[in-house]
Amino acid sequence: MLQLILGGVRSGKSSLAERLCQESGKQVIYVATATAGDDEMTRRIARHRADRPDQWPTVEEPIALAAALSAYDDERYCIMVDCLTLWLTNNLLDTKDSWQTEKAKLLQQLSTLRADVIFVSNEVGLGIVPMGSLSRRFSDEAGWLHQELAARCDRVVMVVAGLPQVLKGPPLD
Amino acid sequence: MLQLILGGVRSGKSSLAERLCQESGKQVIYVATATAGDDEMTRRIARHRADRPDQWPTVEEPIALAAALSAYDDERYCIMVDCLTLWLTNNLLDTKDSWQTEKAKLLQQLSTLRADVIFVSNEVGLGIVPMGSLSRRFSDEAGWLHQELAARCDRVVMVVAGLPQVLKGPPLD
Amino acid sequence: MLQLILGGVRSGKSSLAERLCQESGKQVIYVATATAGDDEMTRRIARHRADRPDQWPTVEEPIALAAALSAYDDERYCIMVDCLTLWLTNNLLDTKDSWQTEKAKLLQQLSTLRADVIFVSNEVGLGIVPMGSLSRRFSDEAGWLHQELAARCDRVVMVVAGLPQVLKGPPLD
Structure with a gap:
């Protein structure tokens, strides 16, 4: 089963994904797309880690998400990917400009995955887009990615103030 | 029938509006409020145009939307307006400060229109408002416009990740 | 009964809260968290005030919200708090850095309140977070506050384009 959990900043989307896992x-299997580039990010990662059960193996993969999923593609696994917007950012900032390639690999892979996957992503498109072409490209790419993933996922949930709203697929228990 | 399709950046709102048309x-009849002011905008317009059926006549009208609708006010037509937030921007930047006049004309016109109209607009009010009085005015005016239009439309839909959520009116097929 | 009304800029959230009151x-009892720091804010406050019934006593309290609620904690009262995000901002900018204390007081108080309370707050987490550590902290704290309040409120409503969507609790009439 493929699930996409969307939500705003501190909306409770990761908590919901952990519960579903x-x-x-x-x-x-927890796939973290964050890398500890500065002190603030190190603190944010530590806080997320403290919230997770200890027995969940963590894989850190900022760029090559499809490859990380392939390594655990087995029906015994439920893979939580947290989060897609950071993965997008990492790829857009990557000197190889890897985004289109990595996105295509992920989308192609989804139809044949045997593992369950729960994707967590920030909904970022409902405010004013800040000045600057990188912000505009990030907004565009996040919107397109969410559309393409939502079309392929069995369930899509939007979390607002910790309250999950199912946009597609079976209701939550 | 009057419809308002709201959504974030690249949320699939124009695609839904095209399907409904x-x-x-x-x-x-396609009413485009965009004008090609720079290279990036030219590319964005070309991309939108490539997505539309060829046989749809396109009217470009950045400012005087009510006048553009009047010209096609016939029950044989379904007019798609894409998008209102750009029309708002064009009016706010217009040296005549035409916004209040143009908005009043549009709202007054809605109760007697014989054509179907599908309005597409960006929901921009759910993020932090950037610094600067123009951003604040834009956010305010967009919010007020959406409220006034939503009250007058037969159906209002919010699109998230390509998934339409009906906020008012009959469900989608 | 405790209610939380979320919504974007000019989404109609205050109007809905006034109707519910x-x-x-x-x-x-109307608790205003705004203070008139500049001309624009003075105009915004005046506009909100003009929208409210005259017979509603207004309490202005930018920082110590729990204390303001305590003063009217009686089952004869329905207290409207407008808005929480401004209260958060005031606390974050306060030189005493009062936020964690004030937030803890409010959350602790909720389980024993006898008055009805209707909280109004801006959903600000669904756009790109602007640069700067204050913006990030504000987004984080607003998100956490909304989660904690939503868990404690009997009804949570999200307003989009003036149209209320009940996220939790009994439907609106």
Whole structure:
């Protein structure tokens, strides 16, 4: 089962994804797209890590997400990817300009994955887009990615103030 | 029938509006509020145009939207207006400061229109408002416009990640 | 009954809260967290005030919200708090850095309040977070506050284009 959990800043989207991972009854693999580039980011990563169960193996992969998923593509696993917008940012800032390639690999892979995957992503398109072409490109690419993923996922949920709203697929328990 | 399609950046709101236009069974008139001021805007317009059926006549009207609708006010037509936030921007930047006049004309016109109209607009009010009085005025005016239009439209839809959520009116097929 | 009304800029969230206050049949107390720091703010406050019934006593309290609620904690009252994001801003800018203390006081108080309270707050987390550590902290704290309040409120509503969407609790009439 493929699920996409969208939400704003501190909306509770990661908490919901963690709950869904635990309810899957499968071995959870946590794929973190964050890298500790500065002190603030190090603190944010530590806080997220403290919220997660200890027994979840963590894979750090800022760029090559499809490859990370392939390594755990087995029906015994539920893979939580947190989060897609950071993965997008990492790719846009990457000197190889890897975004289109990495996105195409991920989308192609989804139809044949045997593992469950729960994608977490920030909804960032509902405010004024700040000045600057990078902000505009980031907004565009995030919007397109969410559309393409949502079309392929079995369930899409938007979290507002910790309250999940199912946009597609079966209701939550 | 009057419809308002709201959504974030690249949320799929124009695609939904185009689908609804085609399902109307009427002759579609496309009213574009964008003007090609720079290279990036020219590319964005070309991309939108490539997505539309060739047989839809396109009217470009950045400022005087009510006048553009009047010219096609016939029940044989379904007019797609894409998008209102750009029309708002054009009016706010207009040296005549035409916004209040143009908005009043549009709202007054809606109760007697015989054509179907599908308005597309960016929801921009759910993020932090950037510094600067123009950003604040833009946010305010967009919010007020959406409220006034939503009250007058038969159906209002919010699109998130390509998934339409009906906020008012009959469900989508 | 505790209610949280979320919405974007000029989404109609205050209007909905005012309607719910009037429908409560109780004496309404209006708690304004805004302070008139500049001309624009003075105009915004005046506009909000003009929209409210005259007979509603207004309490201005930018920082110590829990204390303001305590002063009217009686089941005869329905207290409207407009708005929480401004209260957060005031606390973050306060030289005493009062936020964690004030927030803890409010959350602790909620379980024993006898008055009805309707909180109005801006949903600000669904756009790109502007540069700067204050913007990031504001986004984080607003998101956390909304989650904690939503968990404690009997009804949570998100207003989009003037159209209320109930996220939790009983439907609106």
